[in-house]
Amino acid sequence: MKWGIIGTGNMGSMLTTSLVKSGAVSASDLIIYNRTAQKALDLQKDEAELTVAENLKEVAKKSDILFLCVKPHHYSQVLNEIKNELTLNQCLVSITSPVSVEDLENKVSCQVARIVPSITNHAHAGVSLFTFGSRVTGSVKQNLWNTFEYISKPSTIEEDHIRAASDMVSCGPAFISFLLKEWIEAAGEVTGISEKKATELTENMMIGLGSLLSKEIFTLDELMEKVTVKGGVTGEGLKALEAHIGSLFQEMFKATQNKHKEDKIGIDL
Numbered sequence: 001m002k003w004g005i006i007g008t009g010n011m012g013s014m015l016t017t018s019l020v021k022s023g024a025v026s027a028s029d030l031i032i033y034n035r036t037a038q039k040a041l042d043l044q045k046d047e048a049e050l051t052v053a054e055n056l057k058e059v060a061k062k063s064d065i066l067f068l069c070v071k072p073h074h075y076s077q078v079l080n081e082i083k084n085e086l087t088l089n090q091c092l093v094s095i096t097s098p099v100s101v102e103d104l105e106n107k108v109s110c111q112v113a114r115i116v117p118s119i120t121n122h123a124h125a126g127v128s129l130f131t132f133g134s135r136v137t138g139s140v141k142q143n144l145w146n147t148f149e150y151i152s153k154p155s156t157i158e159e160d161h162i163r164a165a166s167d168m169v170s171c172g173p174a175f176i177s178f179l180l181k182e183w184i185e186a187a188g189e190v191t192g193i194s195e196k197k198a199t200e201l202t203e204n205m206m207i208g209l210g211s212l213l214s215k216e217i218f219t220l221d222e223l224m225e226k227v228t229v230k231g232g233v234t235g236e237g238l239k240a241l242e243a244h245i246g247s248l249f250q251e252m253f254k255a256t257q258n259k260h261k262e263d264k265i266g267i268d269l
């Protein structure tokens with residue numbers, strides 16, 4: 001089974017490295033291609049057994065499962081160049097939310113799936129969001145799912161909720177990092193604690209929190225309950241959060257929904 005990756009930017013290189021390092025795919029079964037060849041060649045420096053294709057048609061022709069890891073506005077150009085190489089035995093996997101599986105199925109004649117990854121998959125953790133097209137065979141579904149279990153918790157998601165789901169698992173690391181930076185800055189402003197110290201404490205708290213959740217020791221509700229000592233400071237902090245949070249997250253989800261709609265209109269496959 002040969003795995004192809006078109007576009008070795010942030011996500012394509014993350015998938016290449018994580019799939020190999022986790023043991024999910026052997027480097028000798030991976031063929032990569034990037035518009036700027038040097039990026040793909042740099043990955044090959046670390047994993048000598050990777051194949052770097054000469055062009056789009058080559059990677060399309062040689063792959064049983066082919067990941068499309070370019071930005072949505074490059075889809076049309078790439079798909080027009082590879083679509084005649086793709087047959088029903090192959091599966092094209094898109095990794096972007098604004099392009100629906102249905103639209104891709106109308107463009108190419110091979111099997112189609114969408115797997116939206118997350119930067120957290122670098123650490124072989126976090127979620128990957130699966131949507132299978134109507135032509136994907138049972139064995140390809142199983143193979144993709146088993147492979148992504150090496151680097152994530154796969155989760156199926158219907159088209160209607162792809163934006164919200166992708167906000168949580170893929171944009172989430174950026175959103176939560178922004179909130180934590182605000183928290184660190186506020187701690188400094190209100191109490192004078194240094195940014196360095198506050199960052200160190202916050203990052204380690206997050207590692208601990210992630211670890212508790214990954215071991216399923218506590219749920220989010222249980223964590224709030226256990227930490228909130230009756231009459232203590234946590235309760236006062238939570239009250240302040242409740243009083244001031246307003247519609248912060250509603251606005252965030254609305255903003256991404258609007259951008260998603262705009263993006264979909266702008267993509268012409």
Ligand SMILES: NC(=O)C1=CN([C@@H]2O[C@H](COP(=O)(O)OP(=O)(O)OC[C@H]3O[C@@H](n4cnc5c(N)ncnc54)[C@H](OP(=O)(O)O)[C@@H]3O)[C@@H](O)[C@H]2O)C=CC1
Nearest residue numbers: 007008009010011034035036069070071072074096117170
């Ligand atoms: N960043 C994230 O956390 C996530 C991103 N995604 C999705 O992943 C996709 C890629 O995002 P990201 O990796 O961040 O973007 P990048 O810009 O980092 O990577 C895109 C890559 O595509 C390459 N490329 C463009 N055109 C072609 C072409 N014709 N042939 C071959 N390669 C080409 C670019 O090459 P060049 O070096 O020449 O620019 C670049 O390396 C997007 O659709 C995004 O929605 C999904 C989940 C999370």
Ligand SMILES: O=C(O)[C@@H]1CCC=N1
Nearest residue numbers: 096097098166170171
């Ligand atoms: O397609 C998406 O939804 C992802 C999330 C982060 C960037 N692109």
